[in-house]
Amino acid sequence: MSIKLIASDMDGTFLDANGNYNREQFEKILTELQKQEIHFVAASGNNMTRLNRMFAGFEKDVTFVAENGAHIVENGQTIIHHSLPKLQVQALLTYFSDKLLDYRVVISGINGAYRLKKSNFDFRPGFGMIEEKEYEVFISHIKPVDDFSQIIEQEAISKVTMMVFDAHEAIAQDFNQNFQGDLVAVGSGYGAVDFIQKGIHKAWGIEQLMERYGIQADQVMTFGDGGNDIEMLQMTPHSYAVDNAPEAVKAAAQHEIGHHKDNAVMEIIEELLLKM
Structure with missing residues (x-):
């Protein structure tokens, strides 16, 4: 498996039942991903105000596909902002x-x-x-x-x-x-x-990054739980819906993993990619 980009939804997927995550575990994962030249992307409906608070200290290490794909931020700088008519x-x-x-x-x-x-x-x-x-x-x-x-x-x-x-x-x-x-x-x-x-969603945002980084769909891994995750779950064979996702979302993914409250996303990243 030659993964070069991991994109995860936040609420209900990457974050736990209280909207938090294990920062120490994430820092270790992020360090290893960087060694392997794998981009970590927070793909969220949230705006950058909340995402910057969420990833305080990691802002320049995480790439953001915010606002459901309309706002893309890399190294702390906006590279794309798509506005509604x-x-x-x-x-x-x-x-x-x-x-x-x-x-x-x-x-x-x-x-x-x-x-x-x-x-x-x-x-x-x-x-x-x-x-x-x-x-x-x-x-x-x-x-x-x-x-x-x-x-x-x-x-x-x-x-x-x-x-x-x-x-x-x-x-x-x-x-x-x-x-x-x-x-x-x-x-x-x-x-x-x-x-x-229409047509501007998380998958669209990820596609802009794929073009920027020169990677293909089979080098992308995605995680999600909601209706706004369906397109990015459908775009790659390495897609994972968490156990708490509705059936329609699970049907869009190639794989199903544990519940978001049990830290399923970071566990599967460690298991499949990092062998930590």
Whole structure:
């Protein structure tokens, strides 16, 4: 097996039940990967604000495919940022015009993330795989605004997110069936739905890196658990869905491994590649 790039989703895949990971173990793995000239890629729906906190101390050693592929960062520098067409963002907000508060809409741009001041983002017990303190830090970095019109006009928008908890699957299905535009809704964990441009996903971001590094699909290993991971699980024969993934995601992967809460991703990297 000649793997040259490992890409893993974060929440529900690489991270444990509290949104953390074993930093000491990861540092050892990262050092060995670098010796073997294997790139480690954090492929996430998260923005770089949270990913930089997540990998503090490793920012220049990890490559990031953030915002579901729209924002690619290498050595701490943005190399690609794909923005949504402004008319499509406006059409999306019009489609959900009476639900913007209830669905806790967040717009992510190149300069930050934004939410409506009147939306309730209080922590809810059982809010996915993240500790309350980390959630509060996460929310504190989302800037409250009176409305989104100025943001759409001035920002390069990466994606739009709705934190809708139990209703996320129905909302995504309805949107994908009825929205007349170039956007698609994908589940991104925590009961959230991300709205991204068709064709711009994690696999697209990884393909940009493959071209940059001169590697092929059979030299890529991917790990995931959510609907926004399906394309990158389908792109390589070395794809792994964690045990907690829905059946549709498992069907997209070539292999199934243990539960994310049991550190399955780092364990399989050690077992298959590093023999540590």
